[in-house]
Amino acid sequence: MISRNPVDREARILILGAGPGGLSAAHFLSRHGFKNVTVFEKLGRVGGMCRSVTEDNQSFDLGAIFVSSAYREVLRMARCVGAELERFEGATAFVYDETSQSARYHDLLPYVMGGSSLSAFCRFTGLCLRYLWKRYRIRKIFRRPGWAGIDAHPALCVTFAEWLDHNGLEDLNRLFEIPVTTFGYGFLDEIPAPYVLRYMGIRTFLAMLFSSAPFARLLPSFLVAQRFRYGFQRFWERVAWDLNIRLNVDVKKIERREEGIFVKYTHPMQMLGDEVSHAEEHARFDYLIVACPLLLEELESFLDLTEEERWFQSKTRFIPYAVASFEIADLVLPMPVAFHLPLPSFDQPMIIAQQHRENELMAFYARLASSEPTAADELRLRENIERYIGALGGRINEQDDWHSYDAWLYFKHVGVEEFSRRYFDRWEEAQGKNRTFFVGGLFDFDYVEGIVRYSRYLVEQHFAGRAGS
């Protein structure tokens, strides 16, 4: 691995976006002694899709929740800032019958195993061991963050459904639909295999299996899923304490010239009654790190994209994924998480989560039909939630106005073709051109550990002048 010349520790570095990508890049820059790092965040909070709320002194995650013992970088940062984790275990499934408009719970394991007999169990265990063995054999490919060189492994440059098929593992489809499709990463015949294989490494695969097993409580924490006790967003807030973050910044224009990066932006200056007045500012930086997964049109509305950058961005896709939360009366889920299985179609909740069993607040996760989410999608989702909740015996507590709705353009990714066409090698070669770098899920996989690992790699490679770990 080539090591580059280190960047001057006094360089002025601007990071756009205070989600996991931007904050981890700022954190690693600070650890390497960079003193002039500024993060501009569009919203009034940090964390991006790690969004948490607190109600009745209990924290709820309405975006990212899970961490496994494979999240080595995230766990290291958590220890560094003193953020506590707790176990998150127990899952069930429910089925909704359209004809009778009734719903009932069913066990998750017999569903994913394809039966509850001893022979189904033995067959399923054999398939899981086979997956673990296959994954173990290709572990070296996934050691390095990012995807440079992935085209040298044509057997991986297929959809995940094809990969399962080629490896005699097609009967694990139902199992993988849970952490992939219900978690917003698309159907197994859409998502390129490398993404799932990176995400479902041995530890995360075991944590996923064991967290929903009836004996989960007996297992040590490193074998089950965990969450931040005060929420994922609070963890990022704690990381942000040591960084220079400017919130509510609206970037109007960025021009990249030989002499530097010139930025025009506005920020709230003062409030008179309900009126907020904004000040316009100009600033100059030496380097830019883009850490906000935006659509091409959004990005080019303020950034002078080059032809090559426009081409990279034009290949990317998103999945529209929404999270709504309501207070639900007269219903306690048997487990903190209930999956809607078999999988429903768009605009219907695929997951219901009741993170604290004694609290009525529940979150509903759904893939949306439209790639540009509208108010009609929100309404359709609410109607479906009402139907399922009604069928399970509960109702939306209308007296309480606690409600949230976020429609994310989630999982920035490319199709399988790009994996075999050196798309990521070209990106790696382009990092640093025009004093600009890009971080975030696109460059690894859209989960927090992958993003943090890539940020560290980028900082070590391009700023600290070291070969990445």
Ligand SMILES: Cc1cc2nc3c(=O)[nH]c(=O)nc-3n(C[C@H](O)[C@H](O)[C@H](O)COP(=O)(O)OP(=O)(O)OC[C@H]3O[C@@H](n4cnc5c(N)ncnc54)[C@H](O)[C@@H]3O)c2cc1C
């Ligand atoms: C419902 C849901 C559940 C999830 N569950 C998990 C999980 O359990 N475990 C896990 O590891 N991952 C999970 N994820 C994925 C994880 O949240 C994302 O991978 C991660 O948040 C992406 O980080 P990012 O920094 O690339 O982007 P983001 O989180 O989107 O952050 C980007 C930031 O940039 C800001 N921004 C946008 N435009 C601008 C601009 N013009 N100027 C300045 N700032 C801007 C945004 O406001 C945002 O704060 C989940 C995601 C969702 C949506």
